[in-house]
Amino acid sequence: MFPNPGSWAWHCRKVFVPALRAFNRGALEKVIPSFANLAQEADDLASAEYARLGSLPADEDLFDMGDVADWANEAGIDYYQTMSDVRQGILNVLAVGLHHLFEQQQNSFVAREPLPSGHQRIGFDKRLLAYGIDSSLFPSASKLRELRAAANALKHGSTEANRSLLELRPDLFISPDLRRLNSDAEHLLSSARGLASWPDRVPMAGDHIYVQESDLAAWCDAAIEYWETVAETLNEQYGHRSLG
Numbered sequence: 001m002f003p004n005p006g007s008w009a010w011h012c013r014k015v016f017v018p019a020l021r022a023f024n025r026g027a028l029e030k031v032i033p034s035f036a037n038l039a040q041e042a043d044d045l046a047s048a049e050y051a052r053l054g055s056l057p058a059d060e061d062l063f064d065m066g067d068v069a070d071w072a073n074e075a076g077i078d079y080y081q082t083m084s085d086v087r088q089g090i091l092n093v094l095a096v097g098l099h100h101l102f103e104q105q106q107n108s109f110v111a112r113e114p115l116p117s118g119h120q121r122i123g124f125d126k127r128l129l130a131y132g133i134d135s136s137l138f139p140s141a142s143k144l145r146e147l148r149a150a151a152n153a154l155k156h157g158s159t160e161a162n163r164s165l166l167e168l169r170p171d172l173f174i175s176p177d178l179r180r181l182n183s184d185a186e187h188l189l190s191s192a193r194g195l196a197s198w199p200d201r202v203p204m205a206g207d208h209i210y211v212q213e214s215d216l217a218a219w220c221d222a223a224i225e226y227w228e229t230v231a232e233t234l235n236e237q238y239g240h241r242s243l244g
Contacts, residue, residue, distance in 0.1 A: 002131045003113055005238035009231040016105045016227045023101060024220040027094045028213055035087040038080055046076030088206030092154050095211045095219065096204075099151035102144075102223045128230070132237070138229045143222035150211065150219075154203045165209070172209055 002008070050072035054065065106124035113127070125135045135141065146168050153161040165172060170189050201208030 002133075002234060002238060005234040008109065009234040012227040012231040012234075017224050019101065019105070020098075020220055020224050020227070023098060024217065027098075027216060027220075031090060031094070032087070032213060035083065035090075038083050038087070041083070042076040042080035045079050046072045049075045085206035088210060089204055091211045091213065091216060092203055092206065092209060094216055095147065096151045096154050098216065098219060098223065099147050102147070102226075105227070133230070133233050135226070135230075138226055140222035140225040140229065143219055144226060146215075147219040147222065150209070150215075154209055154211075157201055157203055157208070162209075172211065172215070175210055176212070 050068060053068045053071060110121050110124050110127060113121070122130075128135050146165075149161075149165040149168050150172065153165040155161075162173075174189075203209040
């Protein structure tokens with residue numbers, strides 16, 4: 001019998017699920033929105049740079065105000081691109097963090113489960129299976145596989161990890177900027193397959209893998225649904241509905 005089924009059903013719903021919801025709120029309502037006005041910030045920086053350079057003593061043999069305008073515009077473009085990369089890197093980091101949070105929640109059960117002498121601890125999903133609960137059949141299973149593959153590829157940036165993610169989500173290798181410039185889906189996916197074989201990229205700096213806000217929200221919803229399914233299954237199988 002699953003140990004303390006009613007207690008764990010309660011824990012899933014009252015501890016794990018709220019933590020994931022708070023993570024989602026913090027990421028998508030606090031962190032990422034701080035990058036919402038990059039275009040305006042870039043324009044403001046370019047204007048300030050134009051005013052600064054324009055106030056310097058001019059040397060007509062070196063540059064004119066046309067040069068100043070070009071330099072100021074380049075400064076704005078550099079700022080926009082740099083901060084866009086930072087935003088993407090943070091989205092990627094948040095995906096890795098979400099996966100670690102979910103794994104730690106799973107491990108918290110494994111670490112607390114009393115085991116007979118000589119038995120080794122196994123992963124939470126395998127432990128569920130030992131009690132007749134197959135998490136691979138959960139509605140959330142496919143999205144959680146995506147999350148795991150994305151986290152591994154983002155952390156390691158290896159060809160093997162990239163290929164695993166490529167099988168599930170080739171679109172994550174397509175830059176949003178490229179999507180805006182090219183609507184040919186087949187061409188984009190072909191480019192993504194080529195990029196996935198490059199091991200010398202730095203996805204945690206916003207390069208090569210492009211997690212979007214919608215991905216993060218979907219993966220967080222899947223992790224929440226996973227724990228709600230665990231709680232519901234425990235209640236159904238062991239009759240502790242009042243504790244879940």
